[in-house]
Amino acid sequence: xxxxxxxxxxxxxxxxxxxxxxxxxxxxxxxxxxxxxxxxxxxxxxxxxxxxxxxxxxxxxxxxxxxxxxxxxxxxxxxxxxxxxxxxxxxxxxxxxxxxxxxxxxxxxxxxxxxxxxxxxxxxxxxxxxxxxxxxxxxxxxxxxxxxxxxxxxxxxxxxxxxxxxxxxxx
Amino acid sequence: xxxxxxxxxxxxxxxxxxxxxxxxxxxxxxxxxxxxxxxxxxxxxxxxxxxxxxxxxxxxxxxxxxxxxxxxxxxxxxxxxxxxxxxxxxxxxxxxxxxxxxxxxxxxxxxxxxxxxxxxxxxxxxxxxxxxxxxxxxxxxxxxxxxxxxxxxxxxxxxxxxxxxxxxxxxxxxxxxxxxxxxxxxxxxxxxxxxxxxxxxxxxxxxxxxxxxxxxxxxxxxxxxxxxxxxxxxxxxxxxxxxxxxxxxxxxxxxxxxxxxxxxxxxxxxxxxxxxxxxxxxxxxxxxxxxxxxxxxxxxxxxxxxxxxxxxxxxxxxxxxxxxxxxxxxxxxxxxxxxxxxxxxxxxxxxxxxxxxxxxxxxxxxxxxxxxxxxxxxxxxxxxxxxxxxxxxxxxxxxxxxxxxxxxxxxxxxxxxxxxxxxxxxxxxxxxxxxxxxxxxxxxxxxxxxxxxxxxxxxxxxxxxxxxxxxxxxxxxxxxxxxxxxxxxxxxxxxxxxxxxxxxxxxxxxxxxxxxxxxxxxxxxxxxxxxxxxxxxxxxxxxxxxxxxxxxxxxxxxxxxxxxxxxxxxxxxxxxxxxxxxxxxxxxxxxxxxxxxxxxxxxxxxxxxxxxxxxxxxxxxxxxxxxxxxxxxxxxxxxxxxxxxxxxxxxxxxxxxxxxxxxxxxxxxxxxxxxxxxxxxxxxxxxxxxxxxxxxxxxxxxxxxxxxxxxxxxxxxxxxxxxxxxxxxxxxxxxxxxxxxxxxxxxxxxxxxxxxxxxxxxxxxxxxxxxxxxxxxxxxxxxxxxxxx
Numbered sequence: 001x002x003x004x005x006x007x008x009x010x011x012x013x014x015x016x017x018x019x020x021x022x023x024x025x026x027x028x029x030x031x032x033x034x035x036x037x038x039x040x041x042x043x044x045x046x047x048x049x050x051x052x053x054x055x056x057x058x059x060x061x062x063x064x065x066x067x068x069x070x071x072x073x074x075x076x077x078x079x080x081x082x083x084x085x086x087x088x089x090x091x092x093x094x095x096x097x098x099x100x101x102x103x104x105x106x107x108x109x110x111x112x113x114x115x116x117x118x119x120x121x122x123x124x125x126x127x128x129x130x131x132x133x134x135x136x137x138x139x140x141x142x143x144x145x146x147x148x149x150x151x152x153x154x155x156x157x158x159x160x161x162x163x164x165x166x167x168x169x170x171x
Numbered sequence: 172x173x174x175x176x177x178x179x180x181x182x183x184x185x186x187x188x189x190x191x192x193x194x195x196x197x198x199x200x201x202x203x204x205x206x207x208x209x210x211x212x213x214x215x216x217x218x219x220x221x222x223x224x225x226x227x228x229x230x231x232x233x234x235x236x237x238x239x240x241x242x243x244x245x246x247x248x249x250x251x252x253x254x255x256x257x258x259x260x261x262x263x264x265x266x267x268x269x270x271x272x273x274x275x276x277x278x279x280x281x282x283x284x285x286x287x288x289x290x291x292x293x294x295x296x297x298x299x300x301x302x303x304x305x306x307x308x309x310x311x312x313x314x315x316x317x318x319x320x321x322x323x324x325x326x327x328x329x330x331x332x333x334x335x336x337x338x339x340x341x342x343x344x345x346x347x348x349x350x351x352x353x354x355x356x357x358x359x360x361x362x363x364x365x366x367x368x369x370x371x372x373x374x375x376x377x378x379x380x381x382x383x384x385x386x387x388x389x390x391x392x393x394x395x396x397x398x399x400x401x402x403x404x405x406x407x408x409x410x411x412x413x414x415x416x417x418x419x420x421x422x423x424x425x426x427x428x429x430x431x432x433x434x435x436x437x438x439x440x441x442x443x444x445x446x447x448x449x450x451x452x453x454x455x456x457x458x459x460x461x462x463x464x465x466x467x468x469x470x471x472x473x474x475x476x477x478x479x480x481x482x483x484x485x486x487x488x489x490x491x492x493x494x495x496x497x498x499x500x501x502x503x504x505x506x507x508x509x510x511x512x513x514x515x516x517x518x519x520x521x522x523x524x525x526x527x528x529x530x531x532x533x534x535x536x537x538x539x540x541x542x543x544x545x546x547x548x549x550x551x552x553x554x555x556x557x558x559x560x561x562x563x564x565x566x567x568x569x570x571x572x573x574x575x576x577x578x579x580x581x582x583x584x585x586x587x588x589x590x591x592x593x594x595x596x597x598x599x600x601x602x603x604x605x606x607x608x609x610x611x612x613x614x615x616x617x618x619x620x621x622x623x624x625x626x627x628x629x630x631x632x633x634x635x636x637x638x639x640x641x642x643x644x645x646x647x648x649x650x651x652x653x654x655x656x657x658x659x660x661x662x663x664x665x666x667x668x669x670x671x672x673x674x675x676x677x678x679x680x681x682x683x684x685x686x687x688x689x690x691x692x693x694x695x696x697x698x699x700x701x702x703x704x705x706x707x708x709x710x711x712x713x714x715x716x717x718x719x720x721x722x723x724x725x726x727x728x729x730x731x732x733x734x735x736x737x738x739x740x741x742x743x744x745x746x747x748x749x750x751x752x753x754x755x756x757x758x759x760x761x762x763x764x765x766x767x768x769x770x771x772x773x774x775x776x777x778x779x780x781x782x783x784x785x786x787x788x789x790x791x792x793x794x795x796x797x798x799x800x801x802x803x804x805x806x807x808x809x810x811x812x813x814x815x816x817x818x819x820x821x822x823x824x825x826x827x828x829x830x831x832x833x834x835x836x837x838x839x840x841x842x843x844x845x846x847x848x849x850x851x852x853x854x855x856x857x858x859x860x861x862x863x864x865x866x867x868x869x870x871x872x873x874x875x876x877x878x879x880x881x882x883x884x885x886x887x888x889x890x891x892x893x894x895x896x897x898x899x900x901x902x903x904x905x906x907x908x909x910x911x912x913x914x915x916x917x918x919x920x921x922x923x924x925x926x927x928x929x930x931x932x933x934x935x936x937x938x939x940x941x942x943x944x945x946x947x948x949x950x951x952x953x954x955x956x957x958x959x960x
Contacts, residue, residue: 083300084296084299084300086215087215087216113873113875114875115215115216115217115280115873115875116215116280116875117215117459119280119871119875119876119877119879120459120462120463120875120876120877120879120880120883121459121879121880121882121883124882124883
């Protein structure tokens with residue numbers, strides 16, 4: 001499964017770049033992320049809960065940031081094992097460019113694959129699901145940068161953070 | 172003698188009473204005292220290196236009594252392939268070890284690498300989740316052409332290739348066939364895929380291991396079509412348990428279709444665990460596990476060429492096939508694409524040149540093995556599709572083209588160019604019958620009617636021959652089988668006159684409990700209901716090679732026939748003694764022994780009683796008792812044949828195919844129970860139509876099974892199927908077995924897929940669409956795409 005998209009963020013490139021390297025930002029933006037520990041240099045460990053079609057699972061896995069060209073591009077790679085549900089792997093190549101309006105154009109290219117029960121039971125819906133996850137991630141990222149005080153969109157029944165992640169970072 | 176309920180009578184299946192009232196006893200219905208439950212950890216990656224498997228947390232989980240990994244079985248033998256195939260260059264096939272549990276590497280999604288035994292199934296399943304397996308995912312190979320071209324990605328590193336063998340049949344005919352095709356006035360070429368199928372028996376596999384430390388006896392209760400072969404494989408190859416210390420019992424089995432012929436690692440594991448724990452161990456497959464770990468069927472990619480004269484006379488068939496064997500060689504996997512496929516590539520035709528090349532390919536997918544028809548559906552599909560295409564190219568009616576090349580009734584026995592000797596048949600008579608029953612003359616009118624409704628109607632014709640009644644030992648031995656293929660039966664006449672018949676064939680839908688007594692009752696002139704069939708338990712029956720390849724009645728039924736002949740012979744001695752005359756003066760008819768020319772007679776029941784109360788027997792010439800065993804090894808396969816017709820309506824707007832009619836004219840030789848035979852054909856047709864229209868086991872390039880549940884894998888439902896017309900009145904007796912029967916179990920699944928696809932292509936062609944071929948399953952999406960370029 002591959003998908004490519006781009007979005008324009010109304011914030012300067014330096015701010016956007018700093019944000020994406022921030023563990024707190026990653027934690028807030030990764031859909032279903034319950035825990036995220038570690039550093040950019042050593043990689044992160046994450047616990048993510050997701051429901052794909054009929055399969056709900058807790059994924060334990062790693063998130064790595066690589067191919068870092070400061071201010072320009074990086075690759076986010078994640079892989080998680082969901083026990084009997086199988087596994088999910090994904091990589092997003094993200095690049096950053098200035099826009100004429102003084103914002104940042106964020107371009108991303110996502111590749112994802114799933115295995116085990118997720119693939120057997122969810123293959124019909126996995127493409128749509130991957131797109132939803134990627135959209136959610138970058139939407140939250142964008143919202144957090146552009147509108148730091150507003151609560152980010154969250155699914156029902158999940159604990160809603162009171163503020164966007166910049167808001168929280170700013171206290 | 173036609174006793175009521177004897178041969179030829181449509182007796183209702185006595186076993187259906189228990190099946191239909193919930194009184195069948197399947198493996199999972201059996202739970203011995205102190206049973207423990209087994210769950211497997213299975214690979215979620217298609218190819219992976221096992222770095223380590225940490226089972227310590229799982230072992231500490233509540234209720235867990237043992238955890239096994241591949242390490243525990245490193246020293247036991249592999250599960251072998253039953254047929255040795257040599258490549259064209261004389262090299263034996265590559266035969267990597269198939270372990271009980273994956274060791275070192277996992278090779279397909281679903282490959283079991285650990286097993287947990289616990290007090291309850293839930294505890295076992297929970298503990299499986301606690302197993303920490305460090306497995307590095309490696310690139311997988313699922314496409315056969317890639318697997319042959321790319322030796323960087325190997326399923327089995329130790330063999331250095333993904334090619335199991337490169338087989339030519341008949342290699343000596345290769346040059347002549349090439350030459351004939353080169354010089355032929357017309358050559359029709361077709362490339363096609365025979366789609367991978369997942370068997371989906373209604374009852375998933377289940378195995379229970381037991382061990383008696385007092386006697387050292389093992390007992391395996393398991394879902395098997397083939398309990399003696401399973402015992403042989405476990406004893407001789409995998410675990411070394413002496414055959415006389417191992418009982419294999421397959422009670423009622425809810426469908427097999429091939430998938431339960433084979434021995435699987437789970438069976439060995441529950442036996443080993445039962446001994447170690449000194450407690451019964453039960454494993455029942457989930458439907459998901461069945462999708463991932465049962466042997467799949469078909470999966471051929473084929474290029475076939477038909478060379479002919481301008482008038483349609485066939486000159487040669489040449490086939491190149493890649494056959495997927497999956498990640499490991501299942502027991503019959505090497506025979507299915509070779510001798511059950513290549514030997515049939517002359518079809519029903521007097522073609523002088525046939526050459527078949529089959530490359531068997533390892534891939535990171537579930538093992539592929541025999542599935543209802545096993546090789547013959549693949550052969551028939553290739554032949555009958557390319558013949559249909561040739562008919563179109565030559566402008567000859569498809570029925571006429573087939574008739575022109577049919578072997579004629581006076582040509583039997585007929586030595587086919589693919590190496591078999593057909594014993595009997597009459598293909599023109601079948602086609603005559605088909606023309607009437609399918610009302611081929613009325614097709615144009617029906618087509619016009621469909622056209623009024625905006626539907627494209629098409630007519631598909633097919634003729635098939637198959638080789639079944641899988642035996643004989645002398646032939647399969649030449650062809651590479653490592654076992655003999657015969658069968659055995661014991662007929663035990665009890666003192667009170669009722670009869671137990673112990674048979675080596677296993678009944679799991681075939682109706683043996685009804686049909687076999689019809690044979691014996693007919694011969695002995697007794698009530699069929701006084702005869703009981705005993706099967707499926709190696710401790711009760713003499714021996715047997717099980718049920719597959721439409722062999723039960725032709726091979727095991729013939730053993731029953733031979734044993735019953737021996738019973739009559741011995742009973743005649745006893746009757747003669749009772750009537751104080753010579754045996755040669757005694758006739759046996761209608762259940763009575765009589766001295767010729769006198770009114771002296773004794774009934775079969777009186778003789779039976781006397782056999783067990785031999786107060787005044789001449790013991791030097793007559794032993795007490797009335798029990799006889801026969802092993803039967805036939806002289807040849809049986810060769811059922813048929814002519815099928817199918818009419819379809821295609822909706823050009825959606826590509827949806829509706830089957831309007833399906834007519835099956837089959838020659839099964841003598842028919843013992845026409846109702847059961849009709850049911851067998853109907854079931855085969857349903858499965859064949861499932862393959863043609865709906866079913867497809869699909870792996871993605873990473874080796875994930877995408878159609879891994881009944882939500883995504885489309886099984887045929889009743890409303891996908893028309894009312895079938897099944898006719899087996901045009902029969903030619905099998906010439907070499909004593910009952911004159913030919914196998915009927917697979918015919919429907921062999922004959923129907925090309926009939927359906929021929930009909931769909933015909934509908935599109937008549938509708939003005941230039942479509943030569945659509946691969947199965949002929950789904951609405953594929954038909955729509957073909958219509959719309």
